[in-house]
Amino acid sequence: MKTGVKPSRRRWLIILIVLIIAALILWRYLTPAPVQWKTVDVAQRTLEQNVMATGKLDAVRKVDVGAQVSGQLQSLYVEIGDTVKKEQLLAEIDPQQAQNQVKESEGTLRELNAQLAQARAQYQLSRATASRKQELARRQAVSRQDLDEANTDVAVRLAAIDTIEAQIARNKATLGTAKTNLDYTRIVAPMDGVVTQITTLQGQTVIAAQQAPNILTLADLDTMLVKAQVSEADVIHLRPGQKAWFTVLGDPNTRYEGTLKDIQPTPEKINDAIFYYARFEVPNPKHLLRLDMTAQVHIMLDSVADALVIPLSALGDQISDNRYHIALLEDGKPVMREVTIGIRNNIDVQLISGVKKGDKVIPGYGAAEAE
Incomplete structure (x- = not known):
């Protein structure tokens, strides 16, 4: 005797299995998948508005060091990047011309001093001569004209002394200028600093006729x-x-x-x-x-310390100047919340009320989506 499932029963079993599978597939496609919301957490930190x-x-402090006299830049003792101290020698201009001016002024001054000594001696002689002639004139031993000539000679000799003394004063000033120009051939640092630029190279000629040419630049980088x-x-x-x-x-x-x-x-x-x-x-x-x-x-x-902060882009619809809607994720669903904002910058915004630290905000979700 044969046992087993009859063909009709087997057929119905296959049909039942197919229907169950089809129902499962249909249920899978018809049942909506849970929404995966993208959220940002409400953070608590210092927020700056900048x-x-x-x-x-x-x-x-940055100084252009220039030349006050003309001449060839004979020596340059520094390079770009060197650190220098105040009064340190940086460069020298050929001093020959300035030295010659000093020597010439000193020679002229010695000559004038000699002339002054001679003029003073002649003045003393003319005074003595005038004194004798005045005594003789009282005894009518000389004429009035001789006495007048003697007194005039005294005045001329005195004027000559004044002229030479004026020339000496003027030449002392010239000598002082020549010595100053000689000092200017030595270019020293006006301050502590770093050489940041060299404008004039060793061997070049600088001309200071109208303005001081720049030799180099010093900067205090501290x-x-x-x-x-x-x-x-x-x-x-x-x-x-x-x-x-x-x-x-x-x-x-x-x-x-x-x-x-x-x-x-x-x-x-x-x-x-x-x-x-x-x-x-x-x-x-x-x-x-x-x-x-x-x-x-x-x-x-x-700046606000311990501020509740979210990205500026997470704000929802604006209600008034400082009032906005935002969407919070609660129990897997968006919930609209009204918040008050404080300071903001280009990235973040402070929330003063309506949220607490750790709340999850759904960026871009507005009141229209909630309806």
Whole structure:
């Protein structure tokens, strides 16, 4: 006797299995998958409101060292990058011409002193002669004309002394100028600093007829000056005394901090845009900062410690000036919440009310989606 499933029953079993599989497939496609919401957490940290600008670094003290006399630059004792001290000898201009002027003035002065001695001797003689003739005139031994001639000779000799003394005074001044010009052939450092530029090379001739030609430039790199270009829209918010900091391209993780010194009143026009220079100083003891480096500047307008912060892009619809809607994810569903905001910058915004630390905000979800 044969046992087993009859063909009709087997057929119905296969049909049942197919229907169950089809139902499962249909249920899978018809049942919506749970929504995976992209969220950001409400963080608690310090938030700064800054004006951002691009700036250039310069030295607080920078001096162009020039020549005050003409001549050939005979010796140059420094190179670019050298550190020098005040009164250190930097260069020398050929001193021959200045030395000759000193010698010529000294010779003229000796000649005038000799003439003065001679004039004084002649004056003494003329006085003695006039005195004798005056005595003789009282006894009528000489004529009145002889006495007048003797007195005139005394006055002439005295005038000659005055003339020579004036020439001596003038030549002393000339000698002083010649000695000063000789000193000017030695170019010394007016301050401590670093040689940042050499304009005139050894062997070149400098001409100081109209203006002092520049030999080299010294800069004190111990303190740097930051000149930030601030737009006219932002400059109205700036005041001296505000905190400022910057980073440089080569080291974006290091902040160099200072205090806003001033805002220059005269603007600069760049491609029809108006900018003002906001300046502040920073110490540079290791000379890591260099001239003309580009600085990414932040000038602090306001700062809040332990602020509840979300990205600015996570704000929803605006209700009023400081009131917004945001969407929070609660139990897997978006819930609209009204919040009050505080300070903001270009990236983040402070939430004063309506949320707590750790709440999950759904960016880009507005009131329209919630309806």
